[in-house]
Amino acid sequence: MSRLFKLTKTCPETKARAGMLTTPHGSVPTPVFLPVGSQGTVKTLTPDDLKSLGVGMILANTYHLYLRPGVEAISKLGGLHKFMAWDLPILTDSGGFQVFSLGHLRRISDEGALFRSHVDGSEHFLTPEFAIEIQEQFGADIIMVLDECPPYGDSMESIRRAMERSHLWAERCQRKHKRKGQALFGIVHGGTFAGLRRQSAGFLTSLDFPGYAIGGLSLGEPKELMHSMLDETVPLLPEDKPRYLMGVGSPEDLVECVARGVDMFDSALPTRLGRNGAVFTRHRRYNIGNARFKQKKGPIDPDCDCYTCRTFSAAYLHHLFKAQELLAYRLATIHNVRFIMRLMEQIRRSILDGTFSSFRDDFIQGYRPTDAETRAEQKKKWLGARQEKHPENEVVY
């Protein structure tokens, strides 16, 4: 029985589950969303802000913090928690994602990944063992194995090779990892290939990690594909261990992926969108800089209880963005993070109530993620109607 995770309740109609994650820095109820603070800060927010928004756990990044300020600086200052003055749980990512996102700055082999620093151009060799060493020094509550995260669209052969390498690395990470009170998670790979996903889940489960991440998704593949990969993967993971879907954070994805049995999420999306002027509401996402908000009196989201919505008009936020005032980024981040935290609270409550399934239906029914999607839908409809009227006119787009 794992002390890390306790399953509280399972939804009778979906695979959604509510539980409790317990770490040396406290417990967090699941499903949980971790805002991303790669460089030891969730951009624009203080630890107090985060707590007041309901954030119980955050993600930081090994690769970024290793390059700057460096392992020594952080360990001399008493570890990552002390360094950033955050006394609640932290999860550190291994740098695996940077193997992917900084692809043109690296060379990768079975031994590890050779990086060129984006900061000063210096070369660094990140091995599985080194990734663990760094993460042990940082002292996060949950750490990740080093993995290779190939882009969506790669051939099955190349996805398979990356997966096998990730498996190899996972074993090496596990062998290296010694620090007590720190949980090391394995990461399932296999891209969008069901067979590979099953194989990966099987292999990693045999290594018996205290928790399992699902990586290599939300990289641009269609949402249905991501969902079906979860359907393939999640049931193969042990029920008494937490499942963590890496890199997912849009409202509709969170709801749909919880329904497929995921307990933990992280994503830079809410914070980045906020800084780029996109704000969530119950019905859709808006770009706050749009002219429609220039004189809008009420808050951006009348249903929201965040500081930004309680205090400022949409018009004011619009103005701050137009004027590129620093406060804009912070206020929008506060709103988006709070929106997601509130969503997670609603999700969890409904699982405990036994009403998750209808909550999910209502939410998905009433939420149109982006304008592009809304317009694509409208266009499809319009074209459909036109086809019915004039079947002889073949429209090719």
Added chain:
RNA sequence: GGAGGGGUGGGUGAGAGGCUAAUACCAACAGACUGUAAAUCUGUCGCCUGAAAUGGCUACGCAGGUUCGAAUCCUGCCCCCUCCA
């Protein structure tokens, strides 16, 4: 009064006979962003028609002219700036 320099699309400002409805930046308008190299990136941006290619119209101070062709050359006029008196 004299000597120079200049007037370009909403703004700043390139262009010095055809490749120019006119570079670039800004503004404006819209879109994207999912284990953060991101306070970032992309598209549109004279008017009319169009889904679009395209087509038509009007445009580089004003009025004439040279030329097959002018924002670019010439003449006159108007305005602005600098220096000298």
